[in-house]
Amino acid sequence: MPRLQIVIASTRPGRVGPAVATWAAAEAGRHGGFEIETVDLAEADLPFFDEPGHPSEGAYVHQHTKDWSATVSRGDAYLFVMPMYNGAFTAPLKNAIDFLYQEWQDKPVALLSYTAGPSGGVPAVEMLRPILTRIGFRAAQRSLSVPGVGELTDPADPSVFHAPADLAGDLKGVLDELTELLAPLDASDAAQV
Numbered sequence: 001m002p003r004l005q006i007v008i009a010s011t012r013p014g015r016v017g018p019a020v021a022t023w024a025a026a027e028a029g030r031h032g033g034f035e036i037e038t039v040d041l042a043e044a045d046l047p048f049f050d051e052p053g054h055p056s057e058g059a060y061v062h063q064h065t066k067d068w069s070a071t072v073s074r075g076d077a078y079l080f081v082m083p084m085y086n087g088a089f090t091a092p093l094k095n096a097i098d099f100l101y102q103e104w105q106d107k108p109v110a111l112l113s114y115t116a117g118p119s120g121g122v123p124a125v126e127m128l129r130p131i132l133t134r135i136g137f138r139a140a141q142r143s144l145s146v147p148g149v150g151e152l153t154d155p156a157d158p159s160v161f162h163a164p165a166d167l168a169g170d171l172k173g174v175l176d177e178l179t180e181l182l183a184p185l186d187a188s189d190a191a192q193v
């Protein structure tokens with residue numbers, strides 16, 4: 001079964017990212033099409049990009065890069081759970097993407113964005129999408145956005161996320177699209193056997 005990595009793209013103390021990601025992981029588990037792994041950028045604890053070579057060469061000198069490469073290589077598809085900061089994707093997410101290159105190639109990716117405000121992070125998604133395509137991801141057309149995340153979470157209990165009623169159905173559609181994006185890869189693997 002393909003492995004979906006749910007990547008938590010915020011790293012600050014008190015963040016709601018883990019609550020949203022925990023909900024997404026449970027729903028993705030119910031979908032049944034993926035083995036689920038949650039990847040927390042706070043735990044990856046990457047410094048700002050510090051490799052001397054271009055990541056496409058894969059000649060990593062730092063252990064943190066080798067560890068991050070091993071983590072991402074386990075994934076067959078990704079769901080980035082990402083807040084919008086000042087109208088954009090988070091710096092830790094872009095940094096974590098920049099560290100690697102071959103590991104991302106041809107891998108399906110979808111985006112679940114959220115904000116305190118009314119946009120749901122759609123501007124950040126639209127900003128990130130061409131970058132993902134440029135790097136070589138297969139970016140899903142469908143994405144998910146959650147506005148007003150402060151009303152859906154509990155500052156006293158960071159594990160709580162009260163998902164809007166239609167979000168689970170929308171997530172299923174996104175996961176179905178990731179499955180479709182994986183299908184040509186499965187076919188080419190089979191052709192090589």
Ligand SMILES: Cc1cc2nc3c(=O)[nH]c(=O)nc-3n(C[C@H](O)[C@H](O)[C@H](O)COP(=O)(O)O)c2cc1C
Nearest residue numbers: 010015016017083084085086087114115116117118
């Ligand atoms: C640095 C920073 C910038 C933010 N910028 C925006 C923004 O542009 N629009 C918005 O609606 N909310 C913005 N917020 C509020 C976040 O959407 C809200 O704090 C959310 O919980 C952030 O995700 P996190 O808790 O996982 O870090 C910002 C928050 C931070 C910390």
